[in-house]
Amino acid sequence: MVRSIAQWALVTGASSGLGIEIATALAARRINLVLTARREEPMQQLAAQLRRRFDVEVTVEAIDLSEPDSAATLQRRLDTRGVDPDILINNAAFGLSSAFVDHDPARLRQMLQLDVIAVTELAHVFGKRMVTKGRGHMLLVASMAAYQPTPILAAYGAAKAFVLSFGEALHAELAPSVTVTVLSPGLMDTGFFEVSGYRPPASMRRTMLSPAKVAEIGLGAMFAGKSSVIAGRLNGFMALSSRFVPRHVLAKMVLRMSKG
Numbered sequence: 001m002v003r004s005i006a007q008w009a010l011v012t013g014a015s016s017g018l019g020i021e022i023a024t025a026l027a028a029r030r031i032n033l034v035l036t037a038r039r040e041e042p043m044q045q046l047a048a049q050l051r052r053r054f055d056v057e058v059t060v061e062a063i064d065l066s067e068p069d070s071a072a073t074l075q076r077r078l079d080t081r082g083v084d085p086d087i088l089i090n091n092a093a094f095g096l097s098s099a100f101v102d103h104d105p106a107r108l109r110q111m112l113q114l115d116v117i118a119v120t121e122l123a124h125v126f127g128k129r130m131v132t133k134g135r136g137h138m139l140l141v142a143s144m145a146a147y148q149p150t151p152i153l154a155a156y157g158a159a160k161a162f163v164l165s166f167g168e169a170l171h172a173e174l175a176p177s178v179t180v181t182v183l184s185p186g187l188m189d190t191g192f193f194e195v196s197g198y199r200p201p202a203s204m205r206r207t208m209l210s211p212a213k214v215a216e217i218g219l220g221a222m223f224a225g226k227s228s229v230i231a232g233r234l235n236g237f238m239a240l241s242s243r244f245v246p247r248h249v250l251a252k253m254v255l256r257m258s259k260g
Helices: 017-028 040-054 070-081 105-133 154-174 192-196 202-207 211-223 233-242 247-258
Strands: 008-012 032-037 058-062 087-090 136-141 178-184 228-230
Touching: 008 017, 008 105, 017 032, 017 040, 017 087, 017 211, 032 040, 040 058, 058 070, 070 105, 087 105, 105 136, 105 154, 105 178, 136 154, 136 211, 154 178, 154 228, 178 211, 211 228
Parallel strands: 008 032, 008 087, 032 058, 087 136, 136 178, 178 228
Antiparallel strands: none
């Protein structure tokens, strides 16, 4: 079992899906947790389970990270509790799936605030503390959508491409005292499809992995100090193959696949 030097990990998007599995895997490593998401009740239920199963401390902070300045607000709350995380799991995100011009402007702004601005600000406020202490780990959750243009998921895919580039740059910049790893999952059985309205084509369903498996892949890469990891061999092959296809061709291929 991997043991980290960290005493506390902050997990965003901890009320469902991959966030729950990452929190569980960290608790199994005897790492204390701060769980944060908008919905408090499912996090309180998870916190009770993790305390009972793994004898770790778990703190719940309900906050909407799509609101401006939420990262600084969250850090102030944790300072009040005397909690200073050495691990940041930047997992909270959602997507919008439809023709770009049909997106609701307010919902589009909310998505970009969460998927881009909040990720950046969380890495900044907690990363600065880690650099000062001379230790820390960050895991940024991107997506396979980061590796090619994604019509019908255009803004979401672009946001995840930002996360991938941003995280790989920080990996070089903050090393060796602070490790930064980008995890790029493919399809998972989470609530993403319900929120985004995205319906994956049948040809892509063969790549689907369980959130628990993806969580272990991501944490393993983070504790190993890797800059990035793609969850699943088939997904890795697809990402590598995409480098040899012109991006305008990839965009047309993805659009055809999305229309089934």
